[in-house]
Amino acid sequence: xxxAVIGGTGLIGSQVVKDLNAAGHEAVPHSQSTGxxxxxxxxxxxxxxxxxxxxxxxxSPTFDExxxxxxxxxxxxxxxxxxxxxxxHFVILSIVGADQVPELDYYRAxxxxxxxxxxxxxxxxxxxxxxxxxxMDAVLSWTAEGDTVRLPPTPIQPIASKDVANAVAExxxxxxxxxxxxxxxxxxxxxxxxxxxxxxxxxxxxxxxTDPTAGMFAVVKGDVLTDKGAHLAPTxxxxxxx
Numbered sequence: 001x002x003x004a005v006i007g008g009t010g011l012i013g014s015q016v017v018k019d020l021n022a023a024g025h026e027a028v029p030h031s032q033s034t035g036x037x038x039x040x041x042x043x044x045x046x047x048x049x050x051x052x053x054x055x056x057x058x059x060s061p062t063f064d065e066x067x068x069x070x071x072x073x074x075x076x077x078x079x080x081x082x083x084x085x086x087x088x089h090f091v092i093l094s095i096v097g098a099d100q101v102p103e104l105d106y107y108r109a110x111x112x113x114x115x116x117x118x119x120x121x122x123x124x125x126x127x128x129x130x131x132x133x134x135x136m137d138a139v140l141s142w143t144a145e146g147d148t149v150r151l152p153p154t155p156i157q158p159i160a161s162k163d164v165a166n167a168v169a170e171x172x173x174x175x176x177x178x179x180x181x182x183x184x185x186x187x188x189x190x191x192x193x194x195x196x197x198x199x200x201x202x203x204x205x206x207x208x209x210t211d212p213t214a215g216m217f218a219v220v221k222g223d224v225l226t227d228k229g230a231h232l233a234p235t236x237x238x239x240x241x242x
Contacts, residue, residue, distance in 0.1 A: 003027040004048045007057035015165030038074035044081040053089040067109035075116040091172045094128045100224035123176035130157040130184040143214045150214035151192040157226040159185035163233030182230035201241045
């Protein structure tokens with residue numbers, strides 16, 4: 001099968017390309033660096049031409065109120081190109097619980113992206129993942145002040161990016177779900193606990209203070225970013241850290 005992986009040079013995309021090619025498929029990465037622009041539409045028809053499957057892993061450059069416009073325009077352009085190219089399966093990566101956190105602009109944008117795909121005419125699959133282990137350093141930096149990092153006790157079920165890529169590649173190579181597959185890491189932590197584990201394992205002497213109002217995850221209510229019934233990935237956080 002031939003796959004056009006849009007956003008195929010990023011953290012997830014590059015691993016999806018590698019996984020698909022290792023399985024004997026032809027997966028071609030496309031991004032701005034290869035002359036493909038999902039906002040202007042430049043290079044899109046050429047990128048998807050002759051592909052059986054489009055995997056869209058592009059991401060908004062910002063997480064603020066401009067992110068919905070990015071997903072609206074990029075999805076409109078990609079779906080039009082895929083329709084013209086006779087693509088039979090369109091895959092996107094979204095976020096577990098995104099529809100439960102309307103307070104976050106970026107999560108609303110991902111819900112919009114899902115809705116645009118579902119409303120289209122191309123058979124589709126949506127893979128929703130929990131928070132990436134790779135993002136923990138960024139989360140720690142958002143609310144760091146001197147020797148203290150403030151984090152809320154939000155339940156988190158971290159997943160390694162390699163496991164996300166494996167799941168996306170598996171779904172992309174199969175028949176369209178015309179629905180959603182949730183994937184998650186094997187363990188649930190509170191975010192403040194995860195912060196302490198991370199700093200300790202890295203020999204970082206900063207202290208994590210539990211603060212229910214700190215950072216973007218403070219607005220999350222309950223355990224909506226976790227899913228015990230999801231397809232569970234194998235990589236544990238301690239193993240990933242090591």
